[in-house]
Amino acid sequence: MRRAPIRVSCIQFEPVFGAVAQNVARACDLIRAAATDGSALVVLPELANTGYVFETAEEALALGEPVPDGASSRAWVSLARELGIHIVAGITERDGDTLFNSALVTGPQGYVGTYRKAHLWDRENLVFAKGNLGFPVFDTALGRVGVAICYDGWFPETFRQLALAGAEIVCVPTNWVPMPDQPAGEAAMANLLHRAAAHSNGIFIACADRIGVERGQPFEGQSLIVGPRGWTIAGPASRDRPETLSAVVDLDEAARAKDLNAFNSVLRDRRADVYG
Amino acid sequence: MRRAPIRVSCIQFEPVFGAVAQNVARACDLIRAAATDGSALVVLPELANTGYVFETAEEALALGEPVPDGASSRAWVSLARELGIHIVAGITERDGDTLFNSALVTGPQGYVGTYRKAHLWDRENLVFAKGNLGFPVFDTALGRVGVAICYDGWFPETFRQLALAGAEIVCVPTNWVPMPDQPAGEAAMANLLHRAAAHSNGIFIACADRIGVERGQPFEGQSLIVGPRGWTIAGPASRDRPETLSAVVDLDEAARAKDLNAFNSVLRDRRADVYG
Numbered sequence: 001m002r003r004a005p006i007r008v009s010c011i012q013f014e015p016v017f018g019a020v021a022q023n024v025a026r027a028c029d030l031i032r033a034a035a036t037d038g039s040a041l042v043v044l045p046e047l048a049n050t051g052y053v054f055e056t057a058e059e060a061l062a063l064g065e066p067v068p069d070g071a072s073s074r075a076w077v078s079l080a081r082e083l084g085i086h087i088v089a090g091i092t093e094r095d096g097d098t099l100f101n102s103a104l105v106t107g108p109q110g111y112v113g114t115y116r117k118a119h120l121w122d123r124e125n126l127v128f129a130k131g132n133l134g135f136p137v138f139d140t141a142l143g144r145v146g147v148a149i150c151y152d153g154w155f156p157e158t159f160r161q162l163a164l165a166g167a168e169i170v171c172v173p174t175n176w177v178p179m180p181d182q183p184a185g186e187a188a189m190a191n192l193l194h195r196a197a198a199h200s201n202g203i204f205i206a207c208a209d210r211i212g213v214e215r216g217q218p219f220e221g222q223s224l225i226v227g228p229r230g231w232t233i234a235g236p237a238s239r240d241r242p243e244t245l246s247a248v249v250d251l252d253e254a255a256r257a258k259d260l261n262a263f264n265s266v267l268r269d270r271r272a273d274v275y276g
Numbered sequence: 277m278r279r280a281p282i283r284v285s286c287i288q289f290e291p292v293f294g295a296v297a298q299n300v301a302r303a304c305d306l307i308r309a310a311a312t313d314g315s316a317l318v319v320l321p322e323l324a325n326t327g328y329v330f331e332t333a334e335e336a337l338a339l340g341e342p343v344p345d346g347a348s349s350r351a352w353v354s355l356a357r358e359l360g361i362h363i364v365a366g367i368t369e370r371d372g373d374t375l376f377n378s379a380l381v382t383g384p385q386g387y388v389g390t391y392r393k394a395h396l397w398d399r400e401n402l403v404f405a406k407g408n409l410g411f412p413v414f415d416t417a418l419g420r421v422g423v424a425i426c427y428d429g430w431f432p433e434t435f436r437q438l439a440l441a442g443a444e445i446v447c448v449p450t451n452w453v454p455m456p457d458q459p460a461g462e463a464a465m466a467n468l469l470h471r472a473a474a475h476s477n478g479i480f481i482a483c484a485d486r487i488g489v490e491r492g493q494p495f496e497g498q499s500l501i502v503g504p505r506g507w508t509i510a511g512p513a514s515r516d517r518p519e520t521l522s523a524v525v526d527l528d529e530a531a532r533a534k535d536l537n538a539f540n541s542v543l544r545d546r547r548a549d550v551y552g
Contacts, residue, residue, distance in 0.1 A: 131550075
């Protein structure tokens, strides 16, 4: 049965480091506005409740919360239920004394699942444990939803795993930073990486980045939504302004887009027999 | 020991279908000019000796040649020896009654090796057999050279395999065609795919595309050379004009570029423990 197209929104905003209640409330306002505009799936940036630049693990332990039982999760679970939408939100997860850079997935019927970032960037390695939940694909009422977080997107394996497991859209809470040797004014490398990944896998990708400079670390903005042939369908957003980026997507296209012509289909054409 | 930087050139030209001797002679002239300008490594497009659009396997069998014993190979092997350079040339290979979409790699000391395209595009499937030589990396006097041909570049696995096997530069003879749903005037998707692959693997990639329209099939041009951080260092070339694109590259950078900061290195950070 064909599904109706849905509106997907990526919320680009600037969390304030450590101001958890304020960040969650701000995100809730922005999610509510997106829902009023008809969004059925809303993506927030990475670590949207706490901010990003932890100087010590202690600092992160103090701010981290269990998922889905902590206050930030409960606010978003409750809001998704009230609005009848799905939310994918980056969150600092504390599980006992272990921290994960995670994403909460929640929907109209409540908590759906958690993804824990598999590839840790830079000093995150001093704070977080590497994700230990694999690359889950969540079977929601909207369709099959995967999640990747920031540096996960540097690894083509991330999207390949998710696509092979049936993901139709991958939601990417992110805090992109400038890359080494990046020429001034050049578009974010991340934009290319996610367009390439969408094209090579025939999937939608929705990236919600943060903006601002936190403890000296600048972020790239340029959130974007990519269609399953790799062409940009919303964005890229600005480098430095809060924006809610939206696109209407027909998730049935993710299956059709895999076929490039009568002979070629991007997943079927893999030469697993010669890959090491 | 540090190696001196070398000049790499990609020859974008328009082979004439079926005019093998003429195409090889034209390519030799262009290679000679590139060598005069100091090029140590020259890349030709895919199927540069025969042209691309075979209507039947019989047509390809009539034009295919053994590698490296056929006339086209011998011309390029001889020229590389004379000029003291390396050449990577797309060629229609006939091996008995089997056809491969191949690339000849040859250098100052003669024939180096052959790569056979692993992922066949569209009606190539009616003409060619799938490559059966894996993804070899050739250990040359210049450095470690891998080869991919056109649609191979749609598969991140291609570059990952080559990078994990130590390739410092991947030469890409190609005949890029427009992609489905490509918006008018949009840069070739292939440019993105190869920039993403270079960045995610810390390797140089040198793509030599053809131009023109052959039997109704238009080609994209836009040859380019990408550095190991994914930034374009030469090109993209025009869509429709013959051009020799050149860049001076320090292949030692391929090792250094893999490290993005004190914590991250693009190959080491792979989560092979969670990839399926």
